[in-house]
Amino acid sequence: MRNVHSHGGRAHHRRFEGRRPREVGEIGPNDEKITAVLKQLTGGAATGPQVKLSRPVESGTEDGVVEDKPPTPEAEQSTMEQMVGTFSAEAGLQSDVRVLQELLSAVQKGDVEKVRELARPEIASRALRLGLTPLHWTMRAKGDEPRKNALEIAEILIEQRAELDKQDDELRTPLHHAVMNRFGRMIRLLVEKGASKAVTDRRGKTAHEYAVEMVGKEENPAQRERAQRVVDFLKPEQSLH
Secondary structure: OOOOOOOOHHHHHHHOOOOOOOOOOOOOOOHHHHHHHHHHHOOOOOOOOOOOOOOOEEOOOOOOOOEEOOOOHHHHHHHHHHHHHHHHHHHHHHHHHHHHHHHHHHHHHOOHHHHHHHOOOOOOOOOOOOOOOHHHHHHOOOOHHHHHHHHHHHHHHHHOOOOOOOOOOOOOOHHHHHHHOOOHHHHHHHHHOOOOOOOOOOOOOOHHHHHHHHHHHOOOHHHHHHHHHHHHHOOOOOOOO
16 A cells, blocks of 8 residues: 655655654743743733644654654744734733723722822723723712812813713713712813713713703702702803802
8 A cells, every 4th residue: 555655755854854853841942932021021920821832843754753843933933923912912901901990999089199190091081890981980979088089080081081971881971970960060170171961871861951850859949059050051052150
């Protein structure tokens, strides 16, 4: 019977004369460079994505042994660049998430200096849950300190290009939340900075319509008067005094 591996076998064999096959698990000459790059990107931690370094193999030698075919320098460089690019992107995304978590925490605590330190354009309009951005959370401030510092925090976020009309999972903008939280100073700030009064949420309501509802919920005459001023302000061509 004709040996299907015989054709061209001697030519393949001569290409690898004097070289032995690499043992399973043996580190090749270029693996250490790649491993060093990965350790640098991951901080040397043992955790993280497990990368299996693989090589194209050449088969068909006369003795049927599968031998290692060394990659060209160009292929090796391409492999390293791909790995560096992948790990850099993943590391960058993880870093942004961590910073966003810290920023949201600082916003909710009313920590102005921490917000000033962490806020930057690439995360100022991002959200982790419920579609709520840092500016949304600023409008939802609870407690004396967070509420007292909310205006300054909002100004910092807007300076960092936070989207004024960004909608959350319920399609509500920061202006919707400011109205629902009875936050008169914030309502004025948002509108003066260019927030739209016309955006509707999942229920088809604008911030103005929620303001009208708030008037009916106020029992105290002074609070009802303030609520009515918000309603008037959210009408076109009106200003809040």
